[in-house]
Amino acid sequence: MSHPVLQLDKVRKSFGSEVVLEDISFTVLEHKATVFIGASGSGKSTLLRCINLLDQIDDGQILLDGADISAVDISPDQVREKLGMVFQSFNLFPHMTVLENVILAPTKVQKVAKDKAIDEALELLKKFGLNEKADQYPDRLSGGQQQRVAIIRSLARHPRLLLLDEITSALDPVLVNEVLSTVRDLKSEGMTMVLATHEMGFAKQVADELCYLHQGRILESGEPKKILESPKKSQTREFLRRLHQAGRL
Amino acid sequence: MAKKSGRGSNRATPSSYDFGGSWSPSEIELTRRTARKARNRKSALIAVLSSFLVLGTLGLVLVTSPGWETLRNTFFKWAYGVEILPKILLGFTTNATLTVIAGTSVALIGLAIALLRTSRSPALTPFRLLATVYVDVFRGIPMLLVILLVGFGVPALEIKGLTNNVLILGTLAVIITYSAYVAEVIRSGILTVHPSQRAAARSLGLSNFQTLRHVVLPQALKRVTPPLLNDLVALIKDTGLVSILGVTDAVRAAQIQTAKTFNYTPYVMAAIIFLLVTIPLTRWTDRMLRNSYERENAVGQA
Numbered sequence: 393m394s395h396p397v398l399q400l401d402k403v404r405k406s407f408g409s410e411v412v413l414e415d416i417s418f419t420v421l422e423h424k425a426t427v428f429i430g431a432s433g434s435g436k437s438t439l440l441r442c443i444n445l446l447d448q449i450d451d452g453q454i455l456l457d458g459a460d461i462s463a464v465d466i467s468p469d470q471v472r473e474k475l476g477m478v479f480q481s482f483n484l485f486p487h488m489t490v491l492e493n494v495i496l497a498p499t500k501v502q503k504v505a506k507d508k509a510i511d512e513a514l515e516l517l518k519k520f521g522l523n524e525k526a527d528q529y530p531d532r533l534s535g536g537q538q539q540r541v542a543i544i545r546s547l548a549r550h551p552r553l554l555l556l557d558e559i560t561s562a563l564d565p566v567l568v569n570e571v572l573s574t575v576r577d578l579k580s581e582g583m584t585m586v587l588a589t590h591e592m593g594f595a596k597q598v599a600d601e602l603c604y605l606h607q608g609r610i611l612e613s614g615e616p617k618k619i620l621e622s623p624k625k626s627q628t629r630e631f632l633r634r635l636h637q638a639g640r641l
Numbered sequence: 642m643a644k645k646s647g648r649g650s651n652r653a654t655p656s657s658y659d660f661g662g663s664w665s666p667s668e669i670e671l672t673r674r675t676a677r678k679a680r681n682r683k684s685a686l687i688a689v690l691s692s693f694l695v696l697g698t699l700g701l702v703l704v705t706s707p708g709w710e711t712l713r714n715t716f717f718k719w720a721y722g723v724e725i726l727p728k729i730l731l732g733f734t735t736n737a738t739l740t741v742i743a744g745t746s747v748a749l750i751g752l753a754i755a756l757l758r759t760s761r762s763p764a765l766t767p768f769r770l771l772a773t774v775y776v777d778v779f780r781g782i783p784m785l786l787v788i789l790l791v792g793f794g795v796p797a798l799e800i801k802g803l804t805n806n807v808l809i810l811g812t813l814a815v816i817i818t819y820s821a822y823v824a825e826v827i828r829s830g831i832l833t834v835h836p837s838q839r840a841a842a843r844s845l846g847l848s849n850f851q852t853l854r855h856v857v858l859p860q861a862l863k864r865v866t867p868p869l870l871n872d873l874v875a876l877i878k879d880t881g882l883v884s885i886l887g888v889t890d891a892v893r894a895a896q897i898q899t900a901k902t903f904n905y906t907p908y909v910m911a912a913i914i915f916l917l918v919t920i921p922l923t924r925w926t927d928r929m930l931r932n933s934y935e936r937e938n939a940v941g942q943a
Contacts (some may be wrong), residue, residue, distance in 0.1 A: 444844050473846040483841035487859045496855060497845040549846065 394421035397553050397584045403452035405442055412438045414608045425585040427595045430605035431631060436588035440555045443586065444477050457552065473501060476546030480558040482538045484530040491526040494545045502549060516544045520574055536567030540574050556587040592635060596620060604628045715905050722906040725898045729911050732894030739812055739880040744873060746816045751823030759831045779821035785882055788814040792886040811883030819876055826872065830865035831857060863933065870926040874919045
């Protein structure tokens with residue numbers, strides 16, 4: 393039996409009077425991937441930011457490896473050490489080379505010796521075919537390469553859980569695939585993940601559980617195949633129909 | 642249209658365009674090159690002619706003006722200028738020392754104030770408030786007044802142990818004023834770093850301070866380097882203002898010489914010395930920034 397890495401229980405988040413997340417409950421087991429789909433503004437990004445404690449929740453509870461990370465006395469820095477987050481807009485540090493981007497957190501936060509951090513970073517870069525880019529600045533890389541570096545940067549800290557926020561939305565279609573195949577590799581190696589994506593084909597491939605987020609609520613969740621092929625709720629059907637029309641399904 | 646020409650006679654200037662292949666410019670390209678060359682020649686000719694016309698007219702107006710002879714003798718008497726040059730240079734060492742001391746202090750104090758004003762820590766609230774008041778006040782007062790107030794006001798307090806040295810007080814006044822300016826420049830730089838950079842750093846587990854130190858400040862300071870160096874050039878010049886307290890700097894030294902002979906050439910010499918320092922500094926800044934920009938933004942490499 394797999395052990396639960398992340399558990400959310402009745403999480404609620406609002407910005408002022410606008411409720412962004414309401415009654416969000418789900419569990420991610422070790423080595424499993426939970427994928428969130430939904431229209432822009434449905435709360436996917438906010439959800440990931442809440443798990444990462446970048447945004448503070450209004451109600452409910454978030455447990456990471458059984459520990460309540462929504463508690464008041466918890467140190468966000470310590471929680472984030474266990475979480476890897478990759479953003480839609482890459483957010484690499486432009487004043488640092490690829491290698492420096494990757495070793496920043498291991499050397500400064502986890503206090504790994506620099507030599508060792510460099511060795512590990514180069515190994516990771518090599519594994520994902522980016523070792524030749526180690527000494528280059530992010531601006532010299534294609535979008536796909538930049539996003540892969542961002543993934544590697546978050547992996548270098550050996551996170552318990554990876555949060556991927558629409559990581560292909562800013563890429564042109566040709567580059568999407570190289571990033572997605574990187575994620576598929578990670579999944580097959582047993583990385584536990586929570587993803588928000590608009591790529592339905594990809595969602596189907598990596599998701600163990602698919603959640604459809606609509607106006608801040610999980611309207612439907614379960615096996616990806618079931619939800620994508622025979623959705624129960626009319627809103628899910630409408631969302632999928634519109635995706636289909638847009639040629640994205 | 643653009644047929645490749647195989648004839649060797651058409652290879653007008655092959656060396657600079659030859660990439661080692663069998664390519665040679667087509668007829669149409671050769672026509673374009675000839676046309677471009679003709680156009681460039683015409684532009685250069687116009688530039689030369691207009692320069693001669695404008696600068697020549699200005700020079701002529703200057704030289705033929707009724708007071709030109711007098712002006713030349715009172716402001717540009719080079720032999721006299723060279724004679725008093727050592728005295729002004731000696732005075733300039735005061736400006737140079739003052740610039741180094743004030744510049745270093747201003748950089749540190751300005752950075753500290755900028756960090757205070759951008760911090761969100763509740764414990765720092767009173768300091769944040771004080772920093773804001775400080776910046777508002779000293780950016781709003783002419784520096785000359787600050788120099789006079791500090792230079793003559795502090796000794797008037799007659800507090801024991803406090804210096805009456807006008808050089809030190811003058812430097813202090815310069816530091817107080819410039820820190821306020823520099824703090825605002827650095828603060829604006831910090832604010833231009835996109836929040837997503839902060840979010841990325843925090844999500845990697847970096848603390849607030851580490852985020853500032855490794856991610857925000859390097860980007861912010863680089864962006865504000867041109868305005869900061871602009872301020873440094875201004876600082877070098879403004880060190881001359883402490884001369885009103887009686888400090889013998891380059892300006893004061895020139896003034897003393899002028900008072901002796903009623904010839905203004907020492908002022909011109911002092912101006913030249915300032916230019917000899919500030920112009921190379923400006924050029925060097927430009928080059929440094931261009932280099933770092935090219936390093937990070939080189940796109941389209943083969």
